[in-house]
Amino acid sequence: NAGVTQTPKFQVLKTGQSMTLQCAQDMNHNSMYWYRQDPGMGLRLIYYSASEGTTDKGEVPNGYNVSRLNKREFSLRLESAAPSQTSVYFCASGTTDTQYFGPGTRLTVL
Amino acid sequence: GQQVMQIPQYQHVQEGEDFTTYCNSSTTLSNIQWYKQRPGGHPVFLIQLVKSGEVKKQKRLTFQFGEAKKNSSLHITATQTTDVGTYFCAARVNAGNMLTFGGGTRLMVKP
Numbered sequence: 001n002a003g004v005t006q007t008p009k010f011q012v013l014k015t016g017q018s019m020t021l022q023c024a025q026d027m028n029h030n031s032m033y034w035y036r037q038d039p040g041m042g043l044r045l046i047y048y049s050a051s052e053g054t055t056d057k058g059e060v061p062n063g064y065n066v067s068r069l070n071k072r073e074f075s076l077r078l079e080s081a082a083p084s085q086t087s088v089y090f091c092a093s094g095t096t097d098t099q100y101f102g103p104g105t106r107l108t109v110l
Numbered sequence: 111g112q113q114v115m116q117i118p119q120y121q122h123v124q125e126g127e128d129f130t131t132y133c134n135s136s137t138t139l140s141n142i143q144w145y146k147q148r149p150g151g152h153p154v155f156l157i158q159l160v161k162s163g164e165v166k167k168q169k170r171l172t173f174q175f176g177e178a179k180k181n182s183s184l185h186i187t188a189t190q191t192t193d194v195g196t197y198f199c200a201a202r203v204n205a206g207n208m209l210t211f212g213g214g215t216r217l218m219v220k221p
Contacts, residue, residue, distance in 0.1 A: 042213040050207045096202040096209055101152040
């Protein structure tokens with residue numbers, strides 16, 4: 001039972017490059033979330049998916065797209081990376097009562 | 111703007127001293143949760159409070175939910191170096207399926 005897994009753990013991109021962050025959960029949760037955490041700051045919600053086939057914008061969705069591939073997987077895509085997107089990205093699954101976080105992806109955009 | 115405010119941002123304590131972090135909202139909350147994030151790690155769920163005036167304890171940690179359900183606190187008695195990390199509160203501020211996190215309180219413990 002791995003919980004929430006994320007790949008990759010680290011990534012360095014150049015401005016304008018694209019990439020997809022992968023997230024999977026094995027806890028049979030309906031809801032999944034993508035957050036970003038900037039140094040010394042709290043967590044800000046980018047997008048979430050309340051159930052398979054649905055996605056909704058969070059607090060900071062600009063520059064990102066998401067796909068809920070199936071109940072287990074929720075991916076986050078940066079189409080044209082910018083230095084302002086340098087951050088740690090956390091995927092989570094669960095509910096508004098309890099959320100379980102993955103280990104994070106540390107992304108640097110040069 | 112930020113709807114869940116957390117203070118202080120940072121706290122240095124000597125090992126053995128107590129520590130408290132506070133979470134405040136201008137709106138009534140349906141529940142509040144607390145998470146701990148170790149340096150370099152990911153947030154880990156600690157507890158959820160639901161009822162007005164609720165108090166819950168986990169060993170040296172005491173969690174309180176205000177009577178008006180607009181504020182909460184986490185108190186650690188006799189801190190240890192293992193308590194180092196950032197403590198976040200989180201709440202569902204508006205109807206929907208989103209949590210809003212406070213900015214966190216970073217606890218540093220001097221041995």
